[in-house]
Amino acid sequence: MIKLYGSGVSSSVAKVRYCLNLLNLKYDWVETNPMNGENKTPEYLSVSPTGKIPGIDIDGFKLFESNAINRYLALTHGSALYPQDAKKQAVVDAWTDYVAIHVAQAMGRVTYNRVFAPMMAQKADEESLRVGLDFLDKYFPVLEKQLSQNQFLAGSQLSLADINLLANIDWVELAQISLEKYPSIKKWRAALKSQPFYQQCYKDYTDYVQEAMGARAQAK
Ligand SMILES: N[C@@H](CCC(=O)N[C@@H](CS)C(=O)NCC(=O)O)C(=O)O
Incomplete structure (x- = not known):
């Protein structure tokens, strides 16, 4: 189960959504709007210690930084988006x-x-x-x-x-x-x-x- 924390206006979050869609991966969306302080809750800080969105929780593996997330997703799905070579x-x-x-x-x-x-x-x-x-x-x-x-x-x-x-x-x-x-x-x-x-x-x-x-x- 993949949980993506983010807000629709964030292009950093969009980057992860583009990648998830390209990999045909389903995910649960957890609305996390920094304008409302939702990025500073203890739950969210356990996903992203920086408090920045996006954050992702994949079966308990929590990760932040959009490019790191995308590399992890592409690598673990053997995708040519991030070649093994x-x-x-x-x-x-x-x-x-x-x-x-x-x-x-x-x-x-x-x-x-x-x-x-x-x-x-x-x-x-x-x-x-x-x-x-x-x-x-x-x-x-x-x-x-x-x-x-x-x-x-x-x-x-x-x-x-x-x-x-x-x-x-x-x-x-x-x-x-x-x-x-x-x-x-x-x-x-x-x-x-x-x-x-x-x-x-x-x-x-x-x-x-x-x-x-x-x-x-x-x-x-
Ligand atoms: N380098 C980060 C940038 C993330 C970022 O700047 N997110 C902004 C929204 S686009 C954010 O969370 N801002 C709220 C804050 O910094 O408190 C990434 O690529 O994930």
């Missing part, structure tokens, strides 16, 4: 790390300052926003080049690296980040978003998040 696995890790460390940080700066700061009536940090945008201008061309030469990030096979990037850029529309200069990223993204593993989560992520945030604002 050491070299192929290392390439998947390299692209996953590049996105998780560099792209995600830059996306975080832009998303925080353009979406969350205004939502919480806080002043945007213009310098942090500028740095985030500058970094994206450096990192997206690298991804564009890779995806113009390969169907997927790690080559010809869909992998956890793609799932990680897909979730990390789910916020581009809400954060007003244009992908117009990156046709290969756009094409790759559109192809993945049309697949059942994604559609089972969101018909459209941007619409979903806008609706969820609107409902939250009204409830205040």
